Amino acid sequence: MNHNLNDKQTNKKNENEVSLSINGQPITAPDSLSVIQALWHAGYPRVKGVGCLDGVCGSCSVMVRRADSSEIKMELGCQLLIEDGMDVFFSVFELPPQHNYELSRINTSWDVQTEFHKIFPEAEKCRHCNGCNKACPKGIDVESGVELAVKGRFRESGELFVECVMCNLCMTGCPEFIDPNHVGLFARRVTGYFHTRPSNLINQLEAIRTGQLDVDIEEQS
Amino acid sequence: MSQNKVMSGSISYQQALGNYHLQKQSLEGFPAVELSIDEKQLLKEFHPDHRHETITELQVGPNKGDRCHKQIADVLQADSRIDAADLAGTRIRETDVLVIGGGGAGCAAALMAAEAGAKVILATKLKLGDSNTVMAEGGIQASIEKGDTPQSHYNDTFKAGHQSGNKKLIKKLVMDGPETIRWLIQQGMQFDLNEFGDLLTRKAGGTSANRVVYFRDYTGLEMMRVLREAVKNSDVDVWDYSPAVELLSNESGHCAGAIISSLQECRYVQIKAKTVIIATGGIGRIHLNQFPTSNHFGATGDGLVLAYRLGAKLRDLDSFQYHPTGVAYPQHLSGTLITEGLRSSGAFIINALGERFVNELKPRDIVAAAIIRECQEGRGVVGDSADGKNVMQGVWLDTPSLEARKPGILKKRFPKLVQLGLKSKIDITQTPMLIYPTLHYQNGGVVIDENGRSTIAGLYCVGEVSGGIHGRNRLMGNALLEIISFGRRAGARAVKDRKTRGHKQITIDHISNLRRELMQNNMPMTSKSPLLFPEYAQFDSAKNSTARNSSSTFCGVCDQ
Numbered sequence: 149m150n151h152n153l154n155d156k157q158t159n160k161k162n163e164n165e166v167s168l169s170i171n172g173q174p175i176t177a178p179d180s181l182s183v184i185q186a187l188w189h190a191g192y193p194r195v196k197g198v199g200c201l202d203g204v205c206g207s208c209s210v211m212v213r214r215a216d217s218s219e220i221k222m223e224l225g226c227q228l229l230i231e232d233g234m235d236v237f238f239s240v241f242e243l244p245p246q247h248n249y250e251l252s253r254i255n256t257s258w259d260v261q262t263e264f265h266k267i268f269p270e271a272e273k274c275r276h277c278n279g280c281n282k283a284c285p286k287g288i289d290v291e292s293g294v295e296l297a298v299k300g301r302f303r304e305s306g307e308l309f310v311e312c313v314m315c316n317l318c319m320t321g322c323p324e325f326i327d328p329n330h331v332g333l334f335a336r337r338v339t340g341y342f343h344t345r346p347s348n349l350i351n352q353l354e355a356i357r358t359g360q361l362d363v364d365i366e367e368q369s
Numbered sequence: 370m371s372q373n374k375v376m377s378g379s380i381s382y383q384q385a386l387g388n389y390h391l392q393k394q395s396l397e398g399f400p401a402v403e404l405s406i407d408e409k410q411l412l413k414e415f416h417p418d419h420r421h422e423t424i425t426e427l428q429v430g431p432n433k434g435d436r437c438h439k440q441i442a443d444v445l446q447a448d449s450r451i452d453a454a455d456l457a458g459t460r461i462r463e464t465d466v467l468v469i470g471g472g473g474a475g476c477a478a479a480l481m482a483a484e485a486g487a488k489v490i491l492a493t494k495l496k497l498g499d500s501n502t503v504m505a506e507g508g509i510q511a512s513i514e515k516g517d518t519p520q521s522h523y524n525d526t527f528k529a530g531h532q533s534g535n536k537k538l539i540k541k542l543v544m545d546g547p548e549t550i551r552w553l554i555q556q557g558m559q560f561d562l563n564e565f566g567d568l569l570t571r572k573a574g575g576t577s578a579n580r581v582v583y584f585r586d587y588t589g590l591e592m593m594r595v596l597r598e599a600v601k602n603s604d605v606d607v608w609d610y611s612p613a614v615e616l617l618s619n620e621s622g623h624c625a626g627a628i629i630s631s632l633q634e635c636r637y638v639q640i641k642a643k644t645v646i647i648a649t650g651g652i653g654r655i656h657l658n659q660f661p662t663s664n665h666f667g668a669t670g671d672g673l674v675l676a677y678r679l680g681a682k683l684r685d686l687d688s689f690q691y692h693p694t695g696v697a698y699p700q701h702l703s704g705t706l707i708t709e710g711l712r713s714s715g716a717f718i719i720n721a722l723g724e725r726f727v728n729e730l731k732p733r734d735i736v737a738a739a740i741i742r743e744c745q746e747g748r749g750v751v752g753d754s755a756d757g758k759n760v761m762q763g764v765w766l767d768t769p770s771l772e773a774r775k776p777g778i779l780k781k782r783f784p785k786l787v788q789l790g791l792k793s794k795i796d797i798t799q800t801p802m803l804i805y806p807t808l809h810y811q812n813g814g815v816v817i818d819e820n821g822r823s824t825i826a827g828l829y830c831v832g833e834v835s836g837g838i839h840g841r842n843r844l845m846g847n848a849l850l851e852i853i854s855f856g857r858r859a860g861a862r863a864v865k866d867r868k869t870r871g872h873k874q875i876t877i878d879h880i881s882n883l884r885r886e887l888m889q890n891n892m893p894m895t896s897k898s899p900l901l902f903p904e905y906a907q908f909d910s911a912k913n914s915t916a917r918n919s920s921s922t923f924c925g926v927c928d929q
């Protein structure tokens with residue numbers, strides 16, 4: 149992995165203005181800008197679909213076709229650097245969540261499996277079409293995550309979704325309406341809810357509850 | 370966006386990279402210079418808070434006469450976006466509790482209020498969870514380790530805040546620590562655990578014990594996606610793309626709701642509420658002193674403006690946190706935070722001569738000031754940004770040596786940073802990142818009591834918008850603790866107010882009062898606030914349809 153910033157730094161002539169199209173608008177901007185920054189740079193207002201600008205909130209998903217290919221890829225607009233000849237569209241779909249559940253209604257960890265299938269009845273119909281994996285801008289193996297959850301291996305399933313930013317792109321691509329990212333989040337949440345019982349935390353809670361630990365606001369160390 | 374003049378004698382990127390590699394390979398490594406410094410003097414000379422030309426006195430409102438950053442004063446003393454005529458014919462909705470802001474504090478408050486049976490609307494500017502909370506990396510404080518106590522947590526927090534925090538608030542904060550972690554686990558949040566299932570903890574700059582619990586360098590992401598899911602699966606009525614632009618008051622001047630600008634419908638809606646909880650977060654996108662920021666897109670200090678106009682008292686409006694390690698290059702990531710966890714793990718900061726110039730584990734204000742000093746005195750790394758408009762400057766964050774000392778640590782503990790490097794075509798195991806301080810956190814804010822109540826009846830403020838807990842400097846991990854601890858307190862408490870009050874009359878009289886006061890003080894009424902979005906997003910020009918690009922097939926605000 150070589151960094152190519154040096155020539156950019158020292159030789160101004162190399163710095164590139166690129167031309168591309170964003171939401172059908174022709175735009176010219178320096179290639180050091182992200183898609184969102186390029187829109188602003190070119191004087192177009194952009195508020196919708198902008199959030200953290202840090203690649204973690206999942207609000208800015210865009211579809212992009214590059215000059216040298218006909219393939220359409222999903223990316224995060226705040227992370228995607230513009231290139232010559234790109235065609236970019238901000239996603240407009242905003243699907244309401246299909247599923248509803250409350251962790252507190254699941255009585256014990258023995259019931260998780262049954263409850264999961266009640267909440268996400270479509271999950272076992274996954275046809276392994278790989279659509280979700282192709283859509284994921286974070287490169288998550290979404291499909292395996294769904295498969296593991298269906299098998300009741302929630303901890304392992306949840307592990308696959310550590311970097312999921314809930315951009316919903318996998319959800320829009322799924323022909324079975326599985327909401328794979330919500331499956332993944334369910335898997336993560338039940339793991340925390342039922343299986344995180346840290347003794348260091350529990351001991352301290354007990355010491356506070358029984359009044360062994362308190363704070364004297366006048367005492368200074 | 371660098372705000373300081375670049376010294377002419379500064380060292381180019383190439384040259385500095387050469388110096389770096391030379392020293393790295395040398396036997397003695399990086400020489401450490403000036404590690405013992407007069408910290409008070411350093412802050413005074415180089416910390417942005419101490420630039421006298423940027424401080425002013427407020428002319429109107431409850432904090433009249435108090436010191437305030439000029440750019441904050443500008444928004445506090447601007448005109449309202451609302452005229453009485455705007456309200457004619459607007460839709461009116463009613464609720465028990467209105468939460469404004471969908472970050473961690475807002476979600477915690479909404480969940481508690483809804484759980485207690487109140488009718489809750491949560492109105493947020495962007496999408497639920499687009500917030501500073503989702504970006505937090507380092508972790509959350511709670512005294513849970515054997516030998517650590519809430520008292521030590523209290524002492525550390527008070528001391529770090531330069532003895533100016535509100536003692537009662539700090540006591541609540543630290544006593545809530547362990548319970549807050551338990552509550553988060555009950556929402557389904559995961560933390561990093563050791564092989565026995567105990568919570569892993571680490572130190573932060575200024576903590577006397579291992580007290581920060583975390584989930585990788587994704588603590589905020591994990592927290593936010595869990596809270597967002599919990600809120601969406603609750604009875605809370607979530608309004609996305611609905612920034613609050615003004616509060617409503619009743620006949621006695623109590624808070625009685627808010628006016629929301631629905632971005633999708635391009636119109637105003639009035640929400641009458643028995644209680645309002647403001648949880649709008651921080652001010653980074655006001656770009657104080659032209660600094661880049663680590664904050665999310667909607668962090669424009671709106672809550673301060675809303676509360677101040679209704680008469681709520683604020684505090685410490687001249688105290689902000691500049692995080693020492695913001696990305697300086699590449700430009701599209703300028704201001705992006707690099708977690709303090711790296712310095713805690715032993716990463717050095719190196720100047721353009723290949724020297725260490727500060728103890729990296731000193732508090733944030735000291736390290737930030739030291740970096741600014743290096744750059745101002747010509748020992749910074751300098752390069753032109755690609756569009757030639759900005760000259761950027763910074764120093765190195767030495768990830769390569771950290772990786773050499775602890776092979777594998779970057780990938781395992783800091784996956785987000787590795788990703789960030791890869792996206793910028795920088796392999797951080799080989800090449801250091803260029804960094805410069807970034808505007809990070811609003812230390813002060815709305816004055817509150819132990820349940821998050823402001824000085825105005827019916828108005829609560831929680832999270833980064835509030836002030837008093839962190840005094841004039843915040844420890845890493847205390848913000849995430851604060852938003853959950855005080856968010857929950859306010860949500861639970863707001864429900865109790867529900868039965869006691871009804872509003873006879875709903876008004877926006879406070880706006881007329883504001884205008885009168887501004888006029889009496891000869892203040893220019895040329896700009897309006899709250900800002901809602903940073904200027905470069907051109908929100909106001911888009912709303913003003915005459916300015917909308919006629920060839921544009923859609924509006925970047927509502928996509929219509």
Ligand SMILES: Cc1cc2nc3c(=O)[nH]c(=O)nc-3n(C[C@H](O)[C@H](O)[C@H](O)COP(=O)(O)OP(=O)(O)OC[C@H]3O[C@@H](n4cnc5c(N)ncnc54)[C@H](O)[C@@H]3O)c2cc1C
Nearest residue numbers: 470472474494500501502507508613650832833846848849
């Ligand atoms: C990059 C980064 C890393 C951090 N790391 C840590 C860490 O490791 N540990 C720690 O303790 N702290 C950390 N912090 C600080 C901490 O994350 C924040 O202080 C905290 O999350 C603020 O929470 P909040 O709920 O008050 O505000 P936010 O999470 O910012 O939420 C505010 C919400 O209000 C909305 N809003 C704003 N204006 C309006 C309006 N007019 N109407 C309606 N809605 C509005 C916003 O869109 C947003 O959704 C970090 C901060 C940043 C930026």
Ligand code: SF4
Nearest residue numbers: 284312315316318329
């Ligand atoms: S798993 Fe789905 S929601 Fe998560 S990042 Fe990938 S595409 Fe987005």
Ligand code: SF4
Nearest residue numbers: 274275277278280322
């Ligand atoms: S897109 Fe849906 S059906 Fe296809 S593999 Fe993914 S989860 Fe299964």
Ligand code: FES
Nearest residue numbers: 199200201206226
């Ligand atoms: S704006 Fe949050 S992921 Fe791009």
